Amino acid sequence: MKFSQVATCEWVGRFLRCTLHILLASFWFRKLSTMPGGSAVGTPNLLFRQLLEKESSTYTYLLADLSHPDKPAVIVDPVDRTVDRDVNLVKELGLKLVYAMNTHVHADHVTGTGLLKAKLPGVRSLISKASGAKADVYVEHGDRVQYGSLFLEVRATPGHTQGDVTYVSGEGPEQVSPRFAFTGDALLIRGCGRTDFQGGDADQLYKSVHSQIFSLPPETFLYPAHDYKGLMATTVGEEKLYNTRLTKSLEEFKTIMKNLNLAYPKMMDIAVPANLKCGIQDDVSPSAL
Incomplete structure (x- = not known):
């Protein structure tokens, strides 16, 4: 040639x-x-809002099914300080809030579920049964949280606390694609929650993330309960490549978590007792989903 x-x-x-x-x-x-990111809408029948509470750098998520006449909605990880903002948004958008739900018992802020229940009659608080907290509704691994034709799948992801769950968008013809998940503190963007209190266990957290979150398709969007660097979302594919802790071997991960030497959470002694009540009144009886 x-x-x-x-x-x-x-x-x-x-x-x-x-x-x-x-x-x-x-x-x-x-x-x-076309997928959910920031405050964008990922599909015509899904309303998606990502909201921030600045003091604790907590993200709250509001979802609703716009195709349903009642526009049923759920709110994930609400904060007491921003309840008025959230209530106003729900009313402005004409939504019917069904569930005020938490990914786990938070140690850095007080949940807004109780205030939401008081201000929006008909709202029920929801948390994992394993959390040990009070709620109107308890969920376990494999349960579904329905809002209109859409639903969130419950995946148990203990390790940060014993009651952590990740809420994953449903799979099916009427559901959003690619899927998305609310990971709480189990998986943060390029990191993870600490494991040195509330029954935390580094070995358990590593296995939870790898089996329940990293097993999702790589294009799945992940939304954490917090971010301290201004990042809003990530994907399974990104975290499997770039997470500074969870890309290590199990033994390396356990060593990292053991040597973090983090300060005692300043809100823990206030937040945890309050959040174990999950913001509900004492005369409300929990019920099954």
Whole structure:
């Protein structure tokens, strides 16, 4: 083969590879640009809002099924300080809040579930049965939290606390694709929650994340309960590549968590007792979902 022919073949090869990369990038951009991120709406029948409480850097999430006449909604990890904001938003958008739910018993802020129940009659508080907290509704691994035609799947992800769960968007023809999940403190963006109090266990957390969160498709969006660097969302694929703790081996991870030497949470002695009541009144009896 002559030199000119070789050069032509190499040029054609480079052109084809570049074209393929452009096409793939374009496909993924179109796919991801329609998914939930920040305050965007991921699908015509899903309303999605990501809200911030600045003092504790807590994210609260509001979801609703707009295709249903009542616009049923759920709110995940509400904070007492921002309840008025959340109530106003629910009313402005014409939503019917069904559940005020928590991913776990928080140690850095007081949940807003009790105030939401007082201000929006008909709302029920929800938390995992394993949390040991009071609530109107207890959920366990494999349960569904329904709001209209949409639902969140409950996955047990203990390790930060014994009662941690991750809420994963449903799978099916009427559900959102790609899926998304609210990971609480079990998985943070490029990190994870501490494991040195409330029954925390580094070995258990590592196994929870790898079996229940990293097992989701790589394009699954992940929304944590907190972020301290201004990041809002991540994906399973990103965290499996770049998480500074959970990409390590189990033994390396346990060593990292053992040597964090973090300060005692300043709100813990106030927040945990309050959150074990999950904001409900003493005369309300828990019920099954």
